[in-house]
Amino acid sequence: TSTPITAVMRKQPSSDMAAFREVFKNAKHVVALTGAGISAESGVPTFRGAGGFWRRYNAQDIATPGAFLANPSLVWEFYSYRRDLVLSKKPNPAHIALAEAEKRLADDDRRLVVITQNIDELHKDAGTKNLYELHGTLFKTRCTKCGSINENRDSPICPALAGKGSPDPDAEDARVVEGELPRCKKCTGLLRPHVVWFGESLDPDVLMNAQKELDSCDLCLVIGTSSVVYPAAMFAPEVSARGVPVAEFNIESTSGTETFGFHFEGPCGSTLPKALH
Numbered sequence: 001t002s003t004p005i006t007a008v009m010r011k012q013p014s015s016d017m018a019a020f021r022e023v024f025k026n027a028k029h030v031v032a033l034t035g036a037g038i039s040a041e042s043g044v045p046t047f048r049g050a051g052g053f054w055r056r057y058n059a060q061d062i063a064t065p066g067a068f069l070a071n072p073s074l075v076w077e078f079y080s081y082r083r084d085l086v087l088s089k090k091p092n093p094a095h096i097a098l099a100e101a102e103k104r105l106a107d108d109d110r111r112l113v114v115i116t117q118n119i120d121e122l123h124k125d126a127g128t129k130n131l132y133e134l135h136g137t138l139f140k141t142r143c144t145k146c147g148s149i150n151e152n153r154d155s156p157i158c159p160a161l162a163g164k165g166s167p168d169p170d171a172e173d174a175r176v177v178e179g180e181l182p183r184c185k186k187c188t189g190l191l192r193p194h195v196v197w198f199g200e201s202l203d204p205d206v207l208m209n210a211q212k213e214l215d216s217c218d219l220c221l222v223i224g225t226s227s228v229v230y231p232a233a234m235f236a237p238e239v240s241a242r243g244v245p246v247a248e249f250n251i252e253s254t255s256g257t258e259t260f261g262f263h264f265e266g267p268c269g270s271t272l273p274k275a276l277h
């Protein structure tokens with residue numbers, strides 16, 4: 001009897017790349033699920049299991065509606081820091097490998113789509129067109145009063161936040177008064193980042209479209225995610241449960257590794273280009 005692929009994979013840190021490339025060559029509809037790990041080699045810090053630290057705070061404690069209500073200045077410092085940081089970063093070979101694979105497959109009437117948890121827009125910068133941003137983006141604001149959503153790449157986003165947001169645990173909170181935080185040009189209401197915070201629902205259209213892609217894919221790549229945040233954490237296991245091959249690209253194994261047919265250990269900036277060229 002042949003050894004089930006997962007058992008074989010369990011023993012080796014990395015699966016057989018040739019076997020994966022055989023599957024990839026025949027795949028007609030590939031979904032790539034990405035998390036903070038795909039941007040690590042671009043110099044964007046990861047959350048490390050959604051427990052990322054900025055100053056003495058855990059990302060999960062600041063990326064919430066409650067934190068914004070209680071202390072909008074602190075939350076804006078967190079996002080203003082990440083905006084300014086990401087504006088100086090570029091896509092790495094992993095982002096580029098996905099964008100190039102999308103183009104190559106399209107020429108062959110095959111589809112590759114990226115469903116990302118990241119809000120850094122590095123997939124967009126790399127040229128990915130088929131893209132769902134599950135958790136929004138750092139570079140859009142939403143008015144808490146009139147709801148208008150606008151692109152915004154201003155750095156600093158407002159004068160009062162210039163030079164603020166240092167991640168240093170001993171940095172003083174800027175305590176910017178609400179009137180000097182980013183305000184809506186239309187109604188002067190307080191702006192917030194157009195991202196999905198913990199405890200907030202994802203955009204139903206994005207979720208529905210992502211689910212459609214997952215339900216019809218014949219290969220799923222899960223790249224640089226610790227798979228701890230729901231509902232994104234359920235996507236790859238769902239595909240695997242349908243008997244569709246899932247290939248994980250990560251520097252370590254995760255809660256999902258056992259259920260995935262392929263696991264390629266290492267920085268995805270190196271492993272992904274080898275897998276997709």
Ligand code: BV8
Pocket residue numbers: 034035036037038040041046047048049050051052059060063117118119135195196197198199200201202223224225226227228229230231232249250251252254266267268269
């Ligand atoms: C919701 C935007 C319905 C903001 C983000 C208890 C049990 C289960 C669920 C819950 C629970 N309590 C609360 C919940 C729900 C909660 C949740 O899942 N919490 C978790 C922490 C338990 N989820 C929600 O609230 C979601 N909404 O459920 O709506 C609802 C509605 C109302 C009331 C109840 C429910 C909304 C979640 C979205 C939160 N927003 N981001 C911002 O970024 O500021 S989440 C944020 O954290 C990221 O977007 C991402 O999703 C997550 C971080 O995860 P990763 O991307 O995986 O990054 P991480 O650092 O963890 O891991 C990096 C990985 O890369 C590692 O594996 C590492 O090994 C690897 N790596 C590193 N370097 C490399 C690499 N791999 C390859 N190459 C490398 N070089």
Ligand code: ZN
Pocket residue numbers: 143144145146147148184185186187188189
């Ligand atoms: Zn407004």
